[in-house]
Amino acid sequence: GENVEQHPSTLSVQEGDSAVIKCTYSDSASNYFPWYKQELGKGPQLIIDIRSNVGEKKDQRIAVTLNKTAKHFSLHITETQPEDSAVYFCAASSPRQNFVFGPGTRLSVLP
Amino acid sequence: NAGVTQTPKFQVLKTGQSMTLQCAQDMNHNSMYWYRQDPGMGLRLIYYSASEGTTDKGEVPNGYNVSRLNKREFSLRLESAAPSQTSVYFCASAGGFSGYTFGSGTRLTVV
Numbered sequence: 001g002e003n004v005e006q007h008p009s010t011l012s013v014q015e016g017d018s019a020v021i022k023c024t025y026s027d028s029a030s031n032y033f034p035w036y037k038q039e040l041g042k043g044p045q046l047i048i049d050i051r052s053n054v055g056e057k058k059d060q061r062i063a064v065t066l067n068k069t070a071k072h073f074s075l076h077i078t079e080t081q082p083e084d085s086a087v088y089f090c091a092a093s094s095p096r097q098n099f100v101f102g103p104g105t106r107l108s109v110l111p
Numbered sequence: 112n113a114g115v116t117q118t119p120k121f122q123v124l125k126t127g128q129s130m131t132l133q134c135a136q137d138m139n140h141n142s143m144y145w146y147r148q149d150p151g152m153g154l155r156l157i158y159y160s161a162s163e164g165t166t167d168k169g170e171v172p173n174g175y176n177v178s179r180l181n182k183r184e185f186s187l188r189l190e191s192a193a194p195s196q197t198s199v200y201f202c203a204s205a206g207g208f209s210g211y212t213f214g215s216g217t218r219l220t221v222v
Contacts, residue, residue, distance in 0.1 A: 034210040043115075043201050043213035044154070089153065098144070098169070099211060103153040 002027040004092050006102030013080050014110050021105045023090035024072040030092040033073045034099070035064060038087045048075070080109045113137055117202050117214035124192045124221045132187040132217050134202030140212070142205045143185035144169075145177060147198040148216075154201065160185055192221045 003026040013019045023033075031052035036044035050057045050064045050073065057064050061080075066073040077084055087106050091099040118133045136143065145157040156169030160179040174196060176188045185204075189196060197220050203211040 036210075036213075041216075043203075043215045044211075045213070046210040049210050098156060098159060101154040103151065 002030060002092055002094075002097055002100040004090060004100050004102040006090055006105055008105060009103065010106045010108070012108045012110060015080060015082060017080055019075075019077045019080055019084070019107055019109075021075045021088055021090070021107070022072060023074070023092075023102050024070075025092040025100075026071065027092070027094065027097065028071065029094045030097065031095075032093045033064070033066060034091050034093075035062075035075050036089040036091070036101075038089065038104075040086075044089055077107075080107075082109050082111055085109045115202055115204055115212050115214035117200075117217050119217060120215070121218050122220070124189075124219065126193060126221060128192050129188065129190050130192065131189075132200055132202075132219075133184070134186065134214060135184045136202075136204040136212070137183065138204060138206060138212065139182070140204035140206035141182070143179065144203040144205070144211065145175075145185070145187045146201045146203065147171065148201060149198050157187065157200075192219075194221045197221045 006023045034049035037047045038044040050066050061078050063076045087104045089104050090102040093099045115136045141162045144159045146154045155171050158177040160166045163182045166177050178186045200217045202214045205211045
């Protein structure tokens with residue numbers, strides 16, 4: 001079955017700097033890769049996703065890149081702000097496979 | 112437009128007690144899921160329902176049962192709660208091939 005690894009587990013950046021979180025997956029059949037943000041005391045919320053027929057997707061300050069050959073995808077947050085502080089989860093899935101989530105990255109944006 | 116609603120938000124049980132966690136979605140989604148979230152373990156799938164009338168085991172089903180009451184509602188039951196079931200429980204739903212929508216969670220403590 002699918003296995004998703006995520007690094008780093010914790011990340012601290014200065015406000016205004018960029019943050020990058022990386023995930024790797026094992027199943028070459030996976031073709032959908034969402035990213036979730038979970039704020040304290042709340043449920044995970046979808047922030048961006050990418051499908052395997054696309055190499056990069058951007059939405060304002062966040063972007064996701066996908067390297068199918070290497071089986072890894074990354075979340076990029078530019079011009080970080082304190083409200084970006086949260087736990088971020090990546091996931092991988094295919095039409096025949098439920099989402100498999102990475103273990104999460106706790107991002108702290110320091111003022 | 113409430114999305115996914117979970118009740119209760121908090122619950123304390125004594126070992127051996129039973130309870131049912133309720134989940135309802137108003138997005139006409141076919142698929143519904145129950146996850147548990149423990150520190151350092153990410154999100155682990157307990158049970159899921161791909162469509163009304165079907166349920167399947169996930170990664171950690173032992174000690175739980177589910178009921179897909181109708182298209183909107185998917186409940187999770189603990190028949191005899193154990194301290195190992197202390198966790199935060201999330202319900203999610205999905206329509207088609209897209210990201211999940213999560214509820215706000217139920218924080219359960221078993222003493």
